[in-house]
Structure formats: structure tokens, C-alpha cells
Amino acid sequence: MNRTMTLLLIDDKATNLFALEQLLEKQDRVFLQATTGREGLKLALDHEVDLIILDVQMPEMDGFEVAQILQSNKRTKDIPIIFASAEKKERQSIIQGFEEGAVDYLSKPLDPELTKAKVSVLLKIQLQNRQLQEKNLALQQADEHINLLNVDLQKNLRQLEAANKELESFSYSVSHDLRSPIRAMLGYARIVEEEQAGKLNDAAGRALKIIRDNAQKMNRMIDDLLSFSKLGRQALQRLYVDMDALVRTVLIDLRQRLPYQPEIAVHDLLPAHADTALLAHVWTNLISNAMKYSSKAAHPQVEIGAQAGDNEVQYYVKDNGAGFDMKYADKLFQVFQRLHRASDFEGTGVGLAIVQRIVVRHGGRIWAEAKVNEGAIFYFTLPVATPHESYADVTKRASQIIDAR
Secondary structure, three states: OOOOOEEEOOOOOOOHHHHHHHHHHOOEEEEEEEEHHHHHHHHHHHHOOOEEEOOOOOOOOHHHHHHHHHOOOOOOOOOOOEEEOOOOOOHHHHHHHHHOOOEEEOOOOOOHHHHHHHHHHHHHHHHHHHHHHHHHHHHHHHHHHHHHHHHHHHHHHHHHHHHHHHHHHHHHHHHHHHHHHHHHHHHHHHHHHHHHHOOOOOHHHHHHHHHHHHHHHHHHHHHHHHHHHHHOOOOOOOEEEEEEHHHHHHHHHHHHHHHHHHHHEEEOOOOOEEEEHHHHHHHHHHHHHHHOOOOOOOOOOOEEEEEEOOOOEEEEEEEEEOOOOOHHHHHOOOOOOOOOOOOOOOOOHHHHHHHHHHHHHHOOOOEEEEEEEEEEEEEEEEEOOOOOOHHHHHHHHHHHHHHOO
């Protein structure tokens, strides 16, 4: 037994109480004694009693009366009672004892071995009942807690729905209201160039080019900002991803679009369960950044690889380019934060924020290490995947990884 059990012995003869306690004494048992029915009732109400051994023949209040009162009280009605009797009309006493709520019956003089066996069995049953009650109470409390959490969840979902509607309204405003003046700037700049062709001096031509370039940059920033805002609402479509094939596809596209062509080394890449389109965005951003920031190196180099962990795969993209000061690393994944001048390296400052959001939504992590003018290495992790793993399996495991953090 895992806990101390309390036995209440009620008998009008002190010698019987002493003998019974000596017979039943064990390290994990505590005994309470009463020589009258009234004293026994008081002890039963004041203590948490696991078993009562009750003498039938007692003056003033006999055992049957004591049992009736115990059974009628909410606090004591579930305490098992063993009647002990030396009455000659044993059968009638036994029947009456069971009618009053007894769970067993002992005849005096007591058989020591039988008495010890019956008490041990009843205490074991009582202990199991107590444990079951405690578990039921814990389950009830857990259900109540879950109900409260569900109420909070519903409240949060309503708030999230309202926030999403506001975000959609904001996105619409950004997409339409902010683009209108930009389109006007580009349109009027083109009109001036066409109507004043050959008449503008160099300063005026440069000013028009600055207007046009900045308007186009603002357009790109709006596109990136809208992409960033949509990520939180976009459902993930997790599929088995052949990472080697995906990176090869991304590299073919980047080599066609980007003017700088560094030396690129691609090591074996482990597969993942992920949203292929979103993961392609991650690789495109990280690899294009590596190509961009290494473009001014004497021999631009980019390295792409992976290594397996216990529950996740760690991927990396390394370059030998401009690098950055690690004291500003906390700004890397913030929207519109840039660690280099726009005149040195173009960009809107939103790409890495989008990459971080995609990786985190997959249950992964992303970070970077770098030194100024010695290059940078970006790491990100994803849950481990196997070719035969089901969508449900990887979703469950990704959730476990997120919860563990």
C-alpha cells in the first residue's frame, strides 16, 4: 500500500481493543479506539477513517445503531464496516448487520488468521476506492480546466477572427490606396521623360531616375509586406519534400534571374515534411541573399548542406561575402531591418522576416552566425521526415516538437 490506512476499533471492552490492535498492527496502519458508540461516531467524523471494526453488543448504543448513523452521514457513509459479535443468534445478527451496511462479519472469539485476511482485503479495496476517487476528482478538475481553456480559446478565436478581418482590410488598403500614388508617380515620370526627351539636363534625368527607382522599390516593399501578412493566415500543405530536387530547382531559377554567379557547392540534403511552395521561398531567399552578399568577394562561394539531429534536420546556407556584426543579429528577422546600406546591396528588409515566419510555422528554428567581411551562415531546422511517414505522423511530431519548446 502506498499510504497509511486508518482503522477505527469500537468495543466496550478495553481488553478486546488492545488485543485486536495487537493482532492487526502493521507499519502502514494507524488505529483509533472507542469504548462507546458515541465516542466512535465522533472519531469517525473527526478523522479520515478507512475501515471500522464495530462490536455489536454495547451498552447505551449498540453496533447496529452506530452503523445506521454512519450510513446516514455523507462524510462516513462510504466507510466499510466489519461487525464483530459473540451473540448466539449469529445468523439473525449477520443478516441485520448487512442490512445496516456492514461489508463483512466476524464471530467472537475471533479467528486471528481469518480476521487478518479479511481486514487486509478490505483495506486493499478501500485503498483502490480512494485512489479511484482521487483520479475521478483529478479528471473532473481537468475537465473543468479544459472547459475554461475552451472558453478562453473561443474568445481568442473570436479576437483572432476580428484581427484577421482588420488585417484583410489593412491589406486591401495597402494594395489599393498606397499603390495609386505610386502608379501616378511612375506614370508622370514616364510622361515627363517622353515629352521632354532630349530637353532634360543630366541633373533632371538623374532626378527622374531616382523617382522611378524609389517608386518601384516601394512597390516591391508593398508586395513583400502583403506576403508577410498573408503567411499567418495561409494553411500549411505538408507533403514529403525531396530537398535535393527542390534546391536544384531553386538554383536553376536563381541562375537565370541573378547576374552574379558564385561557385556553389551543394551537399546531400535530407528530406522534410513541409509545404513545398513555402519551403521553396525559404531556400530562394537564403540562397539569393548568399549570392548577393558574396557577389563582391574576389571568389564568391556559396555552400548548402544539412545534418541530422535526434528529432530535427538542420539545414544551412553559407557564403564568404560581406557578413555582418553579430551584435546586430537580433535585427536580422525584423521587418524592414537591414544591416547593410541599400546603395551597397538592394533589398526591402522583409525577406528574412518572411523566412522566419515560415520556418517557425513548420515547428523549426532559424538563426545566423557571421563576421564582418568574412561571410555568414544561416541555419534553419525542420522536423525529421521519412519517405513512408504519413501526413498525420509528421503533423503530430511537429506539434510535439513545438510543445516541447
